[in-house]
Amino acid sequence: MYDIIIIGAGPAGMTAAIYARRAAKSVLVLEATGYGGQIINTPDIENYPVEAHISGFDFATKVYEQAQALGAEFVFEKAVGIEDSGAEKTVITTKNRYTGRAVILATGSENRKLGLENEDALVGRGVSYCATCDGAFYRKKTVAVVGGGNTALEDALYLSDLAETVYLIHRRDQFRGEESTVARLKERENIRFVYNSTVTKLNAEKKLQSIEVTNQDGTVSTIEVNGLFIAVGRIPENQNFASVMDLDEAGYAVAAENCRTKTPGIYVAGDNRVKDVRQLVTATADGAVAATEAIRYIGTLK
Numbered sequence: 605m606y607d608i609i610i611i612g613a614g615p616a617g618m619t620a621a622i623y624a625r626r627a628a629k630s631v632l633v634l635e636a637t638g639y640g641g642q643i644i645n646t647p648d649i650e651n652y653p654v655e656a657h658i659s660g661f662d663f664a665t666k667v668y669e670q671a672q673a674l675g676a677e678f679v680f681e682k683a684v685g686i687e688d689s690g691a692e693k694t695v696i697t698t699k700n701r702y703t704g705r706a707v708i709l710a711t712g713s714e715n716r717k718l719g720l721e722n723e724d725a726l727v728g729r730g731v732s733y734c735a736t737c738d739g740a741f742y743r744k745k746t747v748a749v750v751g752g753g754n755t756a757l758e759d760a761l762y763l764s765d766l767a768e769t770v771y772l773i774h775r776r777d778q779f780r781g782e783e784s785t786v787a788r789l790k791e792r793e794n795i796r797f798v799y800n801s802t803v804t805k806l807n808a809e810k811k812l813q814s815i816e817v818t819n820q821d822g823t824v825s826t827i828e829v830n831g832l833f834i835a836v837g838r839i840p841e842n843q844n845f846a847s848v849m850d851l852d853e854a855g856y857a858v859a860a861e862n863c864r865t866k867t868p869g870i871y872v873a874g875d876n877r878v879k880d881v882r883q884l885v886t887a888t889a890d891g892a893v894a895a896t897e898a899i900r901y902i903g904t905l906k
């Protein structure tokens with residue numbers, strides 16, 4: 605029996621592990637893939653205090669090493685369910701069952717897809733959801749980025765250093781992402797802005813060759829591209845845990861700043877929680893709050 609089981613080894617989950625270990629609680633962190641969560645795809649973090657520039661991967665590695673050094677146990681298994689029996693919670697993974705006194709759900713989110721016919725089949729053959737992972741394959745080539753949030757803007761900026769031409773396709777004419785990044789993009793000569801448009805078809809033989817783009821006015825055009833980077837937001841990964849917490853209409857876990865769900869002893873931290881500001885700093889803050897709440901809750905158990 606662990607004191608605290610944390611599901612998800614992103615910034616929120618790993619920060620929770622640090623706080624829980626510093627309070628001498630036994631901690632199991634379950635993670636489906638690798639540590640770090642979505643931040644590992646960020647090439648350069650400029651808005652987290654202390655370091656003016658650090659890559660997402662380096663940041664995640666430092667936090668992982670810090671949590672490990674404090675004694676958090678990491679197991680790389682996908683959690684698929686949770687059972688609540690009051691003072692004992694059971695987390696079910698694809699391989700095992702683990703019991704704990706408290707659970708922190710820091711599951712983050714997964715890529716939203718465009719939903720185009722051959723989108724899945726073309727992943728790795730022209731379609732990508734991660735510019736920092738795959739951008740190097742498109743050196744001196746033509747790529748397009750879809751989306752208007754910070755991820756799309758930063759992806760376009762990153763790719764413009766590598767690719768010959770970058771099309772930035774957004775369904776509106778106003779970006780959701782930061783003005784300062786938009787201003788930097790506008791200074792780049794190899795970025796073409798395509799507003800009020802959506803990607804409606806992927807044309808490929810073995811690899812992606814071109815995309816069909818439909819403007820709000822009904823005009824359809826074809827853009828020849830070697831790569832398409834899809835950055836249209838993320839979907840919270842809460843579906844497997846809906847029995848212990850309420851979800852809003854978009855699937856985010858309903859919890860206030862204290863990170864409590866409706867189930868005593870079960871907390872939610874990071875991007876899968878309802879919140880106004882989804883940033884690295886708010887994710888790590890959630891980790892600290894959720895762990896502190898879990899530690900207090902354990903103290904109330906007999």
Ligand code: NAP
Nearest residue numbers: 718751752753754755756775776780802835836837838882
């Ligand atoms: P996001 O902010 O939710 O933006 C998603 C974008 O995709 C929006 O512009 C949206 O258009 C568009 N979109 C959604 N569905 C679409 C569809 N089916 N077809 C075409 N376009 C579609 O997502 P994000 O950019 O991944 O960012 C997620 C969070 O992380 C945000 O809070 C962001 O600020 C944060 N973030 C921060 C940093 C940083 O601080 N350095 C870096 C990356 C991300 P509409 O605008 O029309 O809705």
